[in-house]
Amino acid sequence: EAGVAQSPRYKIIEKRQSVAFWCNPISGHATLYWYQQILGQGPKLLIQFQNNGVVDDSQLPKDRFSAERLKGVDSTLKIQPAKLEDSAVYLCASSPGTRNNEQFFGPGTRLTVL
């Protein structure tokens, strides 16, 4: 069974530039998560989708971050404009449902903002 795919794996941009990350969850998984993980910290949930609807985006900085999950499958996370403090690993995960379900994580995208 294929795992969660993410691209790119690495990205370096300058502050105020835009960047987008892509995630392809495990086939059939209804729930998709985007996390931000700053070095030395645990992952912080940015947004959670159930199919193509948003379940929780309370920690998403909506003035600069946006995410969508068209057709309830793939998802993109965008940052516009980027700030230095956005340097982190962005992890995508998927699970069959929501409550108490195991989450399967992708390898992440390491973003460096200069």
Added chain:
Amino acid sequence: LAKTTQPISMDSYEGQEVNITCSHNNIATNDYITWYQQFPSQGPRFIIQGYKTKVTNEVASLFIPADRKSSTLSLPRVSLSDTAVYYCLVGDHTGGFKTIFGAGTRLFVKA
């Protein structure tokens, strides 16, 4: 805010049993306790999940007392490759059924 508390770091030697305890005083009735493992430059990986008493799989055991306010992840006979960060999670009900990762426990296994 994370709903769990666990030690920041632990050291062990190869071949020893390691027990990592997590406190979750406000766990809800229907919540499960889940542990994840994360190696550097990788996403977290599910280890084990339980609701009460004891759960065992090929990787670890999870001990949960009757009051469910804490849990202990037990790793038998650790090896160098078990060096990783271990996260304890319980379901969070604030604003939905999201789960929150804390800072985790950094386990360092020495030869």
